[in-house]
Amino acid sequence: MSLKNLDKQYAQRRQTYRAVLDNPFTNEGSLWPHVKDQQQVWELIQTILLARCRALADAEVPAPEWPLGITTSFNEIVTLLQHENDDNDQSNRSPLLLLVCNKDHGVSSVVLQQIPLLAYMSPRKVTLVQLPRGALATIQTQLKSDCTEGLLLAWGDELQSLVNQITAKIDQPQLPWLDQVKFEPTALKLLKTTAPLKKPVEKAGKK
Amino acid sequence: MSMNRSQAEKFKDIHLNHKYNLIHMLPSTEVPALSGFYLKSFYNGTKRYRLRLPESIVEPDSKFCGNCGAVRIPLFNTDMSITESNNEATSESTRTLQYTCLHCKNQAQVAPVRVQKQTPVNVKQSVGAKEEEQKQDKVNKKTSSARERAKKRKKSTLSDMLSQKNEEKKSKSFSLSLESMIQND
Numbered sequence: 001m002s003l004k005n006l007d008k009q010y011a012q013r014r015q016t017y018r019a020v021l022d023n024p025f026t027n028e029g030s031l032w033p034h035v036k037d038q039q040q041v042w043e044l045i046q047t048i049l050l051a052r053c054r055a056l057a058d059a060e061v062p063a064p065e066w067p068l069g070i071t072t073s074f075n076e077i078v079t080l081l082q083h084e085n086d087d088n089d090q091s092n093r094s095p096l097l098l099l100v101c102n103k104d105h106g107v108s109s110v111v112l113q114q115i116p117l118l119a120y121m122s123p124r125k126v127t128l129v130q131l132p133r134g135a136l137a138t139i140q141t142q143l144k145s146d147c148t149e150g151l152l153l154a155w156g157d158e159l160q161s162l163v164n165q166i167t168a169k170i171d172q173p174q175l176p177w178l179d180q181v182k183f184e185p186t187a188l189k190l191l192k193t194t195a196p197l198k199k200p201v202e203k204a205g206k207k
Numbered sequence: 208m209s210m211n212r213s214q215a216e217k218f219k220d221i222h223l224n225h226k227y228n229l230i231h232m233l234p235s236t237e238v239p240a241l242s243g244f245y246l247k248s249f250y251n252g253t254k255r256y257r258l259r260l261p262e263s264i265v266e267p268d269s270k271f272c273g274n275c276g277a278v279r280i281p282l283f284n285t286d287m288s289i290t291e292s293n294n295e296a297t298s299e300s301t302r303t304l305q306y307t308c309l310h311c312k313n314q315a316q317v318a319p320v321r322v323q324k325q326t327p328v329n330v331k332q333s334v335g336a337k338e339e340e341q342k343q344d345k346v347n348k349k350t351s352s353a354r355e356r357a358k359k360r361k362k363s364t365l366s367d368m369l370s371q372k373n374e375e376k377k378s379k380s381f382s383l384s385l386e387s388m389i390q391n392d
Contacts (some may be wrong), residue, residue: 020260023367025228028263074289074304080280109271110318111289118281148302148320149289177228180235181283 012065014083019201026177031116032130034171041169042132045099048162049154050142055163057144067092068156071140072147074111080153095163099152109148115151120175121182125166219256226252230271230278239284239310243276266317268306284309290316290384 049068056066067098071077077098096118102112119128139147147173208358210218226249233242253260267273272285279285286307303316 019221020227020264023224023227025224058227078281078287095373108304108318108320109263110266112262113269114281114287115278117279118287121280121282148322177231177235177278181280183282 011098019077024176027175030090030171030174032100033173034115035126035130036133036169037170041129041166042135044162044165045129045131046138046142049097049159050139054142066156067158068154069151070143072143072149072152073150074144074151077151077153078118080155081118081126083123094155094157095158095160096122097126097154097163097166098128099128099131099135099139099154101131101136101139101147101150103130103133110182111149112151117175117178118172119172120178122192123183127163127170128173129166129170223249223252223256223258234280234284235280238279239275242271242278244277248269268315272306272308272311272313273315275308275311277308277310279308291322303313310377 012121020026020028052068055072071080079097081096098115100112100115101107102109119126136147136150139152143152222300226245230242230249233239233245264270269279271278277284281287286309288305289302290305291300292301300322300323301319303319306317307313308315323353
């Protein structure tokens with residue numbers, strides 16, 4: 001194989017990326033929403049979210065009593081995003097923040113491949129944030145847990161302002177091909193009617 | 208009738224985009240049974256133009272179901288979860304991402320990661336396509352030393368392959384010429 005041949009292959013390859021991935025319908029080129037001010041967003045997350053978790057962990061507050069919820073387990077994240085109304089959990093109404101270390105070494109891109117679609121398809125409002133390189137190590141030390149999949153889901157009412165600030169800096173994901181398959185609840189309405197309180201007496205009399 | 212180069216490229220782009228979009232359109236048309244057919248058609252198209260697609264698309268079982276060809280959409284036609292299976296012989300467990308296609312009920316395991324029980328931080332990473340290789344490796348030799356791996360890496364560099372090929376050519380031509388001389392004699 002000559003160098004010229006290799007060059008040809010490379011050129012063809014780049015062409016494909018453009019044609020197939022930068023297609024406005026599937027829009028795979030921008031599957032991960034673009035973060036405008038990466039450094040500032042990451043600092044916000046560190047100071048507001050991670051430092052607070054660290055403080056709570058250091059004070060040895062048991063996990064169920066935490067004012068905010070946090071999980072790094074893949075399966076738990078999937079189930080949380082799946083259900084619109086799970087019980088009367090407080091996680092139900094509060095905003096969801098899904099942090100992904102998709103640029104870090106040791107995080108499998110295959111595992112994370114469906115995450116943007118999952119966030120997009122979720123019936124709840126999820127803010128998906130991709131973190132800069134090296135974020136995984138920081139999360140691991142602050143939370144004292146091995147965050148194997150590079151995912152972190154946080155929720156809680158006190159995160160509202162953080163989520164608002166971050167959302168302003170993130171492009172809204174645009175995946176037109178998913179809009180048609182997204183679940184939309186049927187608009188059911190109740191009709192107000194009246195029903196008699198007493199049962200008809202005649203039947204009992206006949207017997 | 209023939210197209211000039213730019214026209215041909217434009218046609219190629221439109222052609223492929225159309226096929227690719229069709230695959231993504233299918234889940235909403237409620238005829239998911241056709242997805243295998245359209246996927247095959249798209250792959251044939253890329254083969255005709257000799258294009259190499261990015262790994263995220265071509266990787267078996269990851270973007271499309273390996274059985275029915277439906278494009279995976281979580282919460283719509285795919286369930287996903289991380290499962291862990293124990294291997295008692297090596298005291299390791301393997302974490303894999305399991306996709307379940309809700310259309311054909313096919314289960315696929317991708318991205319296996321070996322986790323050692325003593326040190327959960329030490330994680331060896333590998334990606335779907337290497338899955339089978341790994342399995343074979345496990346059977347053949349349970350641990351490959353760092354030196355061996357380094358050797359392998361050295362051998363597989365491009366320049367080495369080139370030089371190897373050149374050498375082969377030389378030896379071939381040499382032997383051929385010898386033979387021909389003998390024959391001539």
